[in-house]
Amino acid sequence: MSEKEFTDRYEALGIPYPDPKTMCDGQCEGTGWVPIASDDMEEPFRTLWLEAEKKTPTNDGYHIVKCPDCNGTGKQTDLEEKEKDAK
Numbered sequence: 488m489s490e491k492e493f494t495d496r497y498e499a500l501g502i503p504y505p506d507p508k509t510m511c512d513g514q515c516e517g518t519g520w521v522p523i524a525s526d527d528m529e530e531p532f533r534t535l536w537l538e539a540e541k542k543t544p545t546n547d548g549y550h551i552v553k554c555p556d557c558n559g560t561g562k563q564t565d566l567e568e569k570e571k572d573a574k
């Protein structure tokens with residue numbers, strides 16, 4: 488199995504660093520995209536990986552999929568709800 492390091496996703500993706508106040512707190516860390524390894528088999532990532540694999544089989548075992556929490560925006564989608572929940 489090949490290994491990839493994601494030391495700085497923002498630089499790798501060529502996007503600005505996200506605002507920590509509004510950035511998605513899901514797996515994407517504000518990028519909107521989540522790298523998933525073939526052995527990363529926790530839901531919902533397993534399903535997303537399998538879907539990506541159906542469309543474009545991977546050579547290295549990784550798929551970059553849209554973050555299921557923010558739907559690829561990299562931002563929190565439910566800021567107001569989160570504030571309510573925090574109380």
Ligand SMILES: [Zn+2]
Binds near residue numbers: 512514560
């Ligand atoms: Zn996200």
